[in-house]
Each structure stands twice: as structure tokens, then as C-alpha cells.
Amino acid sequence: MVAVGTNFLAAIGRIFLSFTAATGRLSIFTATALSHCVTPPIYPRLLMRQMMSIGYYSLPVVGMTAVFTGMVLALQIYSGSSRFNAEGAVATIVVIGITRELGPVLTGLMVAGRVGAAMAAEIGTMRVTEQIDALTTLSTNPFKYLVVPRLIAGALMLPLLVLVADIIGVMGGYLVGTEKLGFNSASYIDNTFEFLEQIDVISGLVKASAFGFIVSLMGCYHGYHSRGGAQGVGAATTNAVVSASILILAANYIITELFFDI
Amino acid sequence: MTEHIADKATAKISMNDVHKSFGPKVVLDGLNLDVGRGESVVVIGGSGTGKSVMLKCVLGLLHPDGGSIKVDGEEVVGMGGKDRDRVLDKFGMLFQSAALFDSLKVWENVAFGLIQGRGMSRDDAKGVALTKMAQVGLGEEVGELGPAELSGGMQKRVGLARAIATEPEIIFFDEPTTGLDPIMGDVINDLIVDCVKELGATTLSITHDLASARKIADRIAMIYKGQIIWAGPTDQIDQSGNAHVDQFIHGRAEGPIQMEVLRP
Known part of the structure; x- marks a missing residue:
């Protein structure tokens, strides 16, 4: 009985220690990456390539996600609000829901799946095939060459993607509202903008920048520390997507509290 | 001893x-x-x-x-x-697996240390890279290929050219x-x-x-x-x-x- 209790405590201790070690490793990685972000050299060609990869090539998946989310949001809010005769609020709730929450969060999650996984796989493969060691022997800092362009591109491009997602999402709601639910086009647009405030959009864009940083950080961190060939790279890819998704949801709560001080 | x-x-x-x-x-x-x-x-x-x-x-x-x-x-x-x-x-180093950068062309791999490490212009670095590639028996046309298109022996030669490019x-x-056949091994030696x-x-x-x-x-x-x-x-x-x-x-x-x- 005593042995079982001791083993249980030892197991908790091991988990705690490994969690602390992982947190420490991530903190050091983040601090190192940030320090390299503000010191030259910065590689503009690599930065542009990452901006294209994260921003431009994510547009289709983000656009599709946004349009269907806007459409389904209009349907659900109409169906829910009709229970207390508040159907007129559909346009307002759609735009606030999209700009404050669904635009940034869903864009962040979709980009985590598309870009975070690709980053972890690419950097992880470079790690296990000694390409990262080769960078060092060629007088090139791997953080500056691999991590910094991805972090900056993530933090810059996600707000732009979210802006596009906001517009497409609201258009999705408008389509369903006017074509299926019978709203008048002009009054739907009026209702959309009447109660929309700057902070709704700005808070979403700030969230997006944080989410972009998180996606890139997790992709780079897990790829950089991957070990053991194909299996290690596979595990790094999974860990990058899962950890980025969880951190996005946690950061979303924290930023919402900071912005709206409820 | x-x-x-x-x-x-x-x-x-x-x-x-x-x-x-x-x-x-x-x-x-x-x-x-x-x-x-x-x-x-x-x-x-x-x-x-x-x-x-x-x-x-x-x-x-x-x-x-x-x-x-x-x-x-x-x-x-x-x-x-x-x-x-x-x-x-x-230092220069030839890695066991050659460790060529997949995302770059062969000549860009060879010129990498010159461009990123020494700040040489791309045109000048390409000229040096092609000379070094010729030194290890690789023609200009190989320079435009990706590393994945090369055999193991050619990858090793590109790795060698990259290692000596910065002299x-x-x-x-x-x-x-x-990982090379004995003849290609001797060529590399x-x-x-x-x-x-x-x-x-x-x-x-x-x-x-x-x-x-x-x-x-x-x-x-x-x-x-x-x-x-x-x-x-x-x-x-x-x-x-x-x-x-x-x-x-x-x-x-x-x-x-x-x-x-x-x-x-």
C-alpha cells in the first residue's frame, strides 16, 4: 500500500519536473528568438517567402472557413433569437461574433493546422538530417535564418488574414440573411455597422497577431527540438498543432479579459 | 604508444x-x-x-x-x-548525409557560406560556386537542379564543394x-x-x-x-x-x- 502511494507521488513528481523543464526550454527558446528579432541581420528574402506562405497561401482555407462560419452563425442566431422575438439583432450579433471571436480564433486554428504543421515538419526534417548543424558551420545562425522570419511573418500576416476573414464572414451572414431569412439588404447592412465599434475589430486584430506568433513559435520550437528520424518529425508536427491550438484558446481568453475588462 | x-x-x-x-x-x-x-x-x-x-x-x-x-x-x-x-x-564541414538544403538549388547550396556568411553578392557567389563545382567534377547544368534530384555520390561532391567554397x-x-560504392568512394577520396x-x-x-x-x-x-x-x-x-x-x-x-x- 505504501509502495503504491510512493509510486503515485513519484509519478506526479516526474510529470511536474518534466512540465517545468519543458516550460523552461520554451521560455529560453522564446527569449533567444525575440532577441534575434531585434538584432541584425534580418533576411528580407526569407521574410517575404514566409509572408507569402503564411498569408497568401492561407487565403483559400481561411476564406472558406469564414464564409461558412458567417452563414451558419446567421442561421443559428436567427433561430435562437426568434424564441424571444429578437430576429432584428442577427446582423449585429453576426458582425460582433465574427470580428471579436470567430474570425481570429478560427483563422488561428486553421493556420495552426496548415502552417504550424508545415513549419514543424520542415524544421524537424532539417534537424534530423543535420541541415541545422550545417547552417551553423556555414556561419549562419539558425535562429536568424529559420525562426525569426517565421515569427515576424506569423505576427504580421495573421491580422491581415483575419481582416479578410472578418469581411468574408460578414458577407456570408449577409448572404444567408438576405437570401434565406428574408432581411432587407439595406437594413441588414445598416444593422451590421450601426453597433459595430472600433474596439471589436482592433481586439480581433491584436488577438490575430498574438495567435500568429504562437503558431510560428510552436512550429519552430517543436521542429527545432525534434529527435529520432521520421517518427520524431511526426511527433513534432502533432505537438506543434496541438500545443498551438491550446495556447490560442488560452491566449484568447486572456486577451479578451484584458481588452474588455469585464 | x-x-x-x-x-x-x-x-x-x-x-x-x-x-x-x-x-x-x-x-x-x-x-x-x-x-x-x-x-x-x-x-x-x-x-x-x-x-x-x-x-x-x-x-x-x-x-x-x-x-x-x-x-x-x-x-x-x-x-x-x-x-x-x-x-x-x-571551418568547413562535409556531413555524413551531405546535409544539403532541400529548399535551395545546388549552386545556392555551394554558394551559401559566401552569400550568408561572407555577404558576397549572389552573382559573384554563383561564379565561385560554379568554379568549385567544376573542381569536384560537376557541370554547370547540375547547379540548377535540386539536391533531391542528385545521386548519393553527387550529393557528397556538392557537399564537398560547399565545404571548400569559403576556402x-x-x-x-x-x-x-x-553509403557510396567503392569506386565513387575512391573518387571522393x-x-x-x-x-x-x-x-x-x-x-x-x-x-x-x-x-x-x-x-x-x-x-x-x-x-x-x-x-x-x-x-x-x-x-x-x-x-x-x-x-x-x-x-x-x-x-x-x-x-x-x-x-x-x-x-x-
Whole structure:
């Protein structure tokens, strides 16, 4: 009985220690990456390539996600609000829901799946095939060459993607509202903008920048520390997507509290 | 027995009592080895004896737990930042897997150190890269291909061209002939000898290919359990008088080196 209790405590201790070690490793990685972000050299060609990869090539998946989310949001809010005769609020709730929450969060999650996984796989493969060691022997800092362009591109491009997602999402709601639910086009647009405030959009864009940083950080961190060939790279890819998704949801709560001080 | 100490005063690289462990596994256990200026030293030894770890400790890719590593008389253990960059500028390395960058064309791989490390313009660097590629027997048309389109032997040659492109003072070769057929292996050996002679570089290689070691080495050292157990001129390896070396060069399963193989 005593042995079982001791083993249980030892197991908790091991988990705690490994969690602390992982947190420490991530903190050091983040601090190192940030320090390299503000010191030259910065590689503009690599930065542009990452901006294209994260921003431009994510547009289709983000656009599709946004349009269907806007459409389904209009349907659900109409169906829910009709229970207390508040159907007129559909346009307002759609735009606030999209700009404050669904635009940034869903864009962040979709980009985590598309870009975070690709980053972890690419950097992880470079790690296990000694390409990262080769960078060092060629007088090139791997953080500056691999991590910094991805972090900056993530933090810059996600707000732009979210802006596009906001517009497409609201258009999705408008389509369903006017074509299926019978709203008048002009009054739907009026209702959309009447109660929309700057902070709704700005808070979403700030969230997006944080989410972009998180996606890139997790992709780079897990790829950089991957070990053991194909299996290690596979595990790094999974860990990058899962950890980025969880951190996005946690950061979303924290930023919402900071912005709206409820 | 051992001639690890080439000549302390002229040693280009000097490793003294270097220790490195990974958890409970001791990999380098008081390693001593000097490489003289312009000398070509090949370290032979079985898999898992610490050969690659030794190279990575010199380059700063791994940090030794103890001991001293000097390059041109300058201590490099614990060195970081700009000092480390300055020391790394002296090095070129051919990796076992060639470690070419998949996302770049062949010529961009060869020119990488010139463009990123030395700040040369792309046009100038391309000119140098094509010259170096010609030196290892690769035509201009190969320069526009991706590394994945090349055979193993061609990848090794590109890796060699990349290692010599910046004309480094010191070149490391990590298993330069592993995975190649004997003829291509010999081609690579010849190229290494020619390129090194032309540059006048100091080289440190690790291999378990004896034919390769005999061809490219001025001096051979044998590593076993994280220590250099014998070192001497290449022509003396057959008369080393060391049972471990004899077993290794004759490839015998029986002898003082026991492989940890579970038999059914």
C-alpha cells in the first residue's frame, strides 16, 4: 500500500519536473528568438517567402472557413433569437461574433493546422538530417535564418488574414440573411455597422497577431527540438498543432479579459 | 604508444581531457588529440564510440562537460556570440548525409557560406560556386537542379564543394565515403586529397572505412570508449602493436572490442 502511494507521488513528481523543464526550454527558446528579432541581420528574402506562405497561401482555407462560419452563425442566431422575438439583432450579433471571436480564433486554428504543421515538419526534417548543424558551420545562425522570419511573418500576416476573414464572414451572414431569412439588404447592412465599434475589430486584430506568433513559435520550437528520424518529425508536427491550438484558446481568453475588462 | 600530441606549439586544434555524457551514457571520457597545422588526421573507430560527438564539440554544436578545446591556441569551450562566429569562419564541414538544403538549388547550396556568411553578392557567389563545382567534377547544368534530384555520390561532391567554397583553414569530414560504392568512394577520396592540397587546409576526418583513412590521412588515431587509444603515422597502422587497432583494421568479431550483440 505504501509502495503504491510512493509510486503515485513519484509519478506526479516526474510529470511536474518534466512540465517545468519543458516550460523552461520554451521560455529560453522564446527569449533567444525575440532577441534575434531585434538584432541584425534580418533576411528580407526569407521574410517575404514566409509572408507569402503564411498569408497568401492561407487565403483559400481561411476564406472558406469564414464564409461558412458567417452563414451558419446567421442561421443559428436567427433561430435562437426568434424564441424571444429578437430576429432584428442577427446582423449585429453576426458582425460582433465574427470580428471579436470567430474570425481570429478560427483563422488561428486553421493556420495552426496548415502552417504550424508545415513549419514543424520542415524544421524537424532539417534537424534530423543535420541541415541545422550545417547552417551553423556555414556561419549562419539558425535562429536568424529559420525562426525569426517565421515569427515576424506569423505576427504580421495573421491580422491581415483575419481582416479578410472578418469581411468574408460578414458577407456570408449577409448572404444567408438576405437570401434565406428574408432581411432587407439595406437594413441588414445598416444593422451590421450601426453597433459595430472600433474596439471589436482592433481586439480581433491584436488577438490575430498574438495567435500568429504562437503558431510560428510552436512550429519552430517543436521542429527545432525534434529527435529520432521520421517518427520524431511526426511527433513534432502533432505537438506543434496541438500545443498551438491550446495556447490560442488560452491566449484568447486572456486577451479578451484584458481588452474588455469585464 | 600514443602520439596524440602532434606538436603542442603548432597544433591547429588541440583537445585535452574532453568529457561529454548524455545522461548516464559517457561518450567522451577524457579525449586527447592534437591536429597539427596543415595536417590531415583521420579518427577511426566503431559506431557509437564518440567520433561525431568529438567533431560537434569542436564546432560548438555540443558543449563538452569538461576539458579544453583550443583552435589556433584559443580556448573555444564556452565561447559564444561573435567570438564563436569568428572561429566558425575558419571551418568547413562535409556531413555524413551531405546535409544539403532541400529548399535551395545546388549552386545556392555551394554558394551559401559566401552569400550568408561572407555577404558576397549572389552573382559573384554563383561564379565561385560554379568554379568549385567544376573542381569536384560537376557541370554547370547540375547547379540548377535540386539536391533531391542528385545521386548519393553527387550529393557528397556538392557537399564537398560547399565545404571548400569559403576556402576554410580547417575542414571536417564526417564519414565522407559511407553509403557510396567503392569506386565513387575512391573518387571522393581523391577529390578530398586534391582539394585539401590546393587549399593547404588542416583536416580532421572520422570514418570506419580503412581504405579511405589510408588514402587521406597523414596520421590515423583510433577512438574507443571515448578515448584515443592509439595514434600514429598512416604507414604504421599495420604495425601498431595495439590489439584494439589490429582487430578493427582486420574487421574481426573476436578480440578485445566486444560488440554488445544479444545472441539467440
